[in-house]
Amino acid sequence: MSEPVSAMAGAFHDGIVRVEDAGLHGMITLRGDLSSAKVKKAVKAAVGADVPGQRMIASAGEKSVAWMSPDELLLLVPYSEVGDILSGLEAALAGEHFLAVNVSDARAIFALRGGQVRDVLAKLAPVDMARDAFKPGDFRRTRLAQIAGAFWMPDNETIMIVCFRSVAEYAFNLLKTAALSGGEVGYHDA
Incomplete structure (x- = not known):
């Protein structure tokens, strides 16, 4: 490899x-209902910061979350943590309409x-x-x-x-x- x-x-x-x-930076595109309590809780757990307002970015240490559009966020995380964070998002958002994709290498x-x-x-x-x-x-x-x-x-x-x-x-x-x-x-x- x-x-x-x-x-x-x-x-x-x-x-x-x-x-x-x-x-190298880990990057995850997260799409869904940004006003959903479940999405907000999942983002907070993933990066330690709240979902930011329109055209804003929120950071907590090495991790950040950026507002990309009314239904899209970009999570910026350490490259080595992308897999674990994606797994956490998928578990936290089970039953919710969402998309979480690793775009780090793109x-x-x-x-x-x-x-x-x-x-x-x-x-x-x-x-x-x-x-x-x-x-x-x-x-x-x-x-x-x-x-x-x-x-x-x-x-x-x-x-x-x-x-x-x-x-x-x-x-x-x-x-x-x-x-x-x-x-x-x-x-x-x-």
Whole structure:
């Protein structure tokens, strides 16, 4: 059996911010009635955080849950725990209409780190990246140039980006280009 590897195998680029492959992450798509008490309890048991509000992400330690759509969540968990968490979800949601799928190997995650992360992402996504418009805890599912992606800010100098693994090299190159030294916009600094 082969060993799992992240989409870009640890690639990184240092420009006005650091762009890096964030390594292996466990990801579970959970679809169902997000207002169901059973779903809320199962999510809390799986990640330690409550189901977040619209366009939000909630975290507890190494685990997070992101709102993807009115009936979809993305659970972000340690890669090695996906199987156990899926089993727990299936047991907790027995009798409930739901879908829980391991999408870990179908996705890639990148991290942008540095004081100008907002400027870099503003070049690629149609999202207002002003400090009062997008804050840690917010989550957006959108486009990054020509590809689908989603992102959130764990803190004011870090943006985490998830996209399909099939476009990971394209996404990495987009992010690298947007982060080239000399490409500062200056609008979102300070």
